[in-house]
Amino acid sequence: MLATQDLLIERRPLAADVIALAALFWLIVMIVRQIRRIQHHSGQFISEAVLLGLLLFPSMLATFAYTAGWISFAQHLFVRDSAILLTTPLMVLVFLDLLPESVTLLVRLLGLALVLVVIAVSAAALLIGPLLDNQELLSNAMLRLIGLAAIGMALVLIGVPLLLRRSVLRPLDAVLEGVRQVNAGNLSVTVPVTFDDEIGLLTTSFNRMVDELRGTVAQLEQRVQERTAELARSEARHRELVEQIDEVIFRITMPAARVEYVSPSVERMLGYPAAAVLAHPLLMGDLLHPDELDRAIERVAKLSAGIVAPLEEYRVIDASGNERWIQQSNTGIYAAGQLVAVEGVCRDVTESRQAEARLLAQQRDLATLRERERIRRDLHDGLGQVLGYVNLQAQTAGDLAAAGQVAQARTIMTRLAQVAQDAHADIRRFILDLRVPVAQEHGEEWVVMLRRALHGFEQNYGLAVQLSCPPSLPAEPFTPAVGQEVLQIVIEALNNIQKHAGVAVAQVVIQHTPDNVALIVADNGGGFVPGAAERIQSDQSQTASFGLRIMAERAALIGASLRIDSAPGAGSQVVLNVPLRVAVLDAVRGEPSDDLLQQMRVLLADDHPLFREGMQTMLAARGVQVVGAAHDGLEAQELARRLRPDIILMDMQMPRCDGLDATLAIKAELPDTKILMLTVSADEENLLAAVKAGASGYLLKSLDSDAFFQMLGEAMRGKVVFSSGLAAQTLGDFAKPPAASDTTGNRLLHLSVRQYDILERVAAGATYKEIASTLCISEATVKYHMGQIVGLLQVSGRREAIALVRKATQ
Incomplete structure (x- = not known):
């Protein structure tokens, strides 16, 4: 140790x-x-x-x-x-x-x-x-x-x-150096192995990990490159599509309300390059119509407040200086509850507006003709009776004078003179009434026609009429027919003032709310006791009673309310309240159309543009709302899915997809939608098949308008309607005796051409989806056809139906 x-x-x-x-x-x-x-x-x-x-x-x-x-x-x-x-x-x-x-x-x-x-x-x-x-x-x-x-x-x-x-x-x-390089993003590093020990094993594992990471990154980069290339191709296709379509796609940034993007198609629509549109907020500046400036400012204020109108129309001036109507659909883009952008599509609806103007002109002409017919009837019923009365009384007065009864003859002649004066006043009133529709023929707006009529009173009778009209009142507050009746009521009230009030000045005051327009015709004359005209048989009261009755009838005709406020020595007021959603006058009978028609939303489906336009004009004249028009069955399915109409007027023969297949598809998806089939001839095939598919009836295109609207209303009430010839053919189809034998060939004859085509494709092994894609119909329609085929062939299922058609083709 x-x-x-x-x-x-x-x-x-x-x-x-x-x-x-x-x-x-x-x-x-x-x-x-x-x-x-x-x-x-x-x-x-x-x-x-x-x-x-x-x-x-x-x-x-x-x-x-x-x-x-x-x-x-x-x-x-x-x-x-x-x-x-x-x-x-x-x-x-x-x-x-x-x-x-x-x-x-x-x-x-x-x-x-x-x-x-x-x-x-x-x-x-x-x-x-x-x-x-x-x-x-x-x-x-x-x-x-x-x-x-x-x-x-x-x-x-x-x-x-x-x-x-x-x-x-x-x-x-x-x-460690390799780790630092990897952290710096260099994945190509390889650490050399010095000794085959623990550190060498660690180094080998590190190199293997870097190799795997490098391979993973390379795969990700390749996928990113492929995805980027695919997105670039998709963007190119999208940009090409955007540049080719007629509609203008835009994006507005908020809250600045400036146009951030606009598609190049704006140059085709308005003639302005996209850069010129991007230089202004919300198509303002030289592009906006001067009359739309206030609305544009209001629109910007609403957008800044986060209020987005889904659809709006306004006027612009194109590069050629022409006025164009633009319909703009908007979609708000929100982030954290705040409006950050507005995206949408602009369409040129100038032609539609012009068509509406033509339709309004037609309605004005129709209202004018109806008013002339009423005046003719009034002249016949009123003036004709007066002339007959004058004839009889004149003969009586002559007989009395010849008999020496001069006093009695003079009394009769005095009464005849008064009747002649009243008839003369009535004729003057009719002449004045006839001057107003003449102005309508020039396509003038209702407010302009009102001002023209008031100016005529001042020129003809010396009655100065003061008009008070709010700025919010539209130039066309009423439909043409309703506007005609309102104008006649105002003229009749001014006639009464000119005849009986004994004043030189009258007032016409218009008050406007979103749901109502009130017109007040007032004077500061002698006034009268309302209702006394029927009791006092004076020379003035008879004329006043007739005028008030005419105004009341006109007000009732358009669904408006008429009130007369007056007192002796306090002047008078005629107050007319007109709801803005009043019924459209019946074009033929002169009576209000059925309320059911006014609430109806109709979709048209026909491949003939002239027929679609004519049908739309006829429906609009009766107050029916036409929500859309399709030129084939596929477009009808799309519009029905998007617009959800109450009833569809469907033509039988259309390209791409006929009315029968479109009816099957629409009823499968929208069973509550009513469909009326339109046909030119009563010999149309598949009438019964369409009814089985869910159609509410058949109408001939040559049907009288009154009968057409009557059947349209019955269809809306859930009834099945047929034109007379079509009803007879349908009953004949039901009355056909069954075939003597029920062989395979005879049973296949029960199928329509489309059903037989579908059955052959199913027998050939095609899926429902493939058949729907080939025939341009939905998969639900194919399934519906197969269900009908199984029932018509009287088999238990699809397998027996396939065996039946294969046996027939052998």
Whole structure:
């Protein structure tokens, strides 16, 4: 052992040397485990602490035994020094193991080297001590051994860092450099493997991970490139489509309300390049019609407040200086509850507006003709009776005068003079009434016609009429027929003022609300007691009674209310309240049309433009709302799905998709929608099939308008309607006797051409989806046809129907 005083070495038994060698072997094993360990565990710490306690226990036990005299002093020293030899290095290793995060690898290795030196010196002392008896030689040997240990430790201190740098630090630095390059985005890095050890294995795993990451990134980049190219192609197709369509697509940014994007088709529509439109907010500037400026400002204010009108129409001036009507549909784009943009489509509806103007002109002409017919009837019924009365009374007066009864004859002649004056006044009124429709023939707006009529009163009768009209009143507040009646009521009221009030000034006041227009015709004349005209049979009261009755009849005709406020000496007021949603006058009978027709929403489906236009004009004249017009069955299905009309007027023969297939598809999707089939001839095939498909009836295109609207109303009430010839044919189809035999060929004859075509395709193996795509119908229509086929062939299912058609084609 190594003595602590004068470096004295005593001999030790061989057992101590064996124990020391065993302890050295155990320490080497522990050192290897310490180097290979990655992280510390509490269980390992406990085991090491228990091991230290067990190694210290022999020393304490030896001290106790020596004190008790059980062992010699030499035995006591051997046990104590052996315990110190084992516990001192272990304590150093345990300390280094307790602080793995704060002790660097170099410090741990230096501590390991120190432990090795202590073990070597102590082991040498234990081995040499028993062999040498000369203490002086032993001391010299120990001095040389200590010097050798010091030199060895110096070599260890120099060699171990160099070895660590070459075998540990450089590979770790290479791995760390690779990690930094990967973090910087360089995935082409490859770290060289220096040694085939743990660090080499770590380096190999790192290189493999980088290779996999590089491959994944390459795949992602390729997919991104493919997706980018696909998006570019899609954008090119979309841009090409946008540039080719007639509608103008736009985007308005909010809250600035500026046009951010507009499609190039704006140049085809208005003649302006897109850059000129982008220079102004909301198509303002030179593009906007001057009369639309206030509406445009109001529209911008509403958009700034987050209010988006789904559909609006306004006027613009194209590059040629012509006025164009634009219909704009809007969709609001919101973010976090705020309006950030408005997107939509603009359409040129100038032709539609012109068509509406022509329709209004036709309605005005119709109203004019109806009014002339009424005046003719009134002249016949009124003036004709007066002339007959005059004829009889004149003959009576002549007979009385011849008989000498001059006083009675004079009384009759006085009454005849009064009747003639009244007839003259009536004729003047009729003449005045006839002047107003003449102005209507020029296509003037209602307000303009009113001003013209009031000006005529001032010129003809010297009655100055003061007009008060609110700015919010539209130029055309009424339909032409209703406007004609309202104008006649105003003229009749002014006639009464001119005849009976004895004033030179009258007032016409118009009050406008969103649902009502009130017209007040007032004067400051003598007034009268309302209702007294029927009781007082004076010369004036009879005329006034007739005029008031005419006004009341006209007001009732248009669904308006008429009130007369007057008192003797306080003037009079005629108050007319006209709802803006009044019924349209019947064009033929002069009576209000059925309320059911006014609420009806109709979709037209016909491939002839002239017939569609004529039908739309006839429906609009009766107040029926035409929500759309389709030129074939496919467009009819799309419009029915989008507009949800109450009733569809469907032509039987149309391109791409006929009326029968369109009816099947629409009834399958919209069972509540009523469909009336239109046909030119009563010999049309598949009449009964269409009724089975869900049609509410058949009408001939040559049907009289009164009968047509009567049947249209009955269809809306849920009845099945037929024109007379079509009804006879349908009943004939029901009355046909069944065939004598029910062979395969005869049963297939029950199918229509379309049904037989579908059955053949199903038998050939085509799916419903493929058949629908080929025949340009929906898959639901194909399924419906197959259900009809199974019923007509009287088979249990599709399989038997397929077998039946295959048997027939063999």
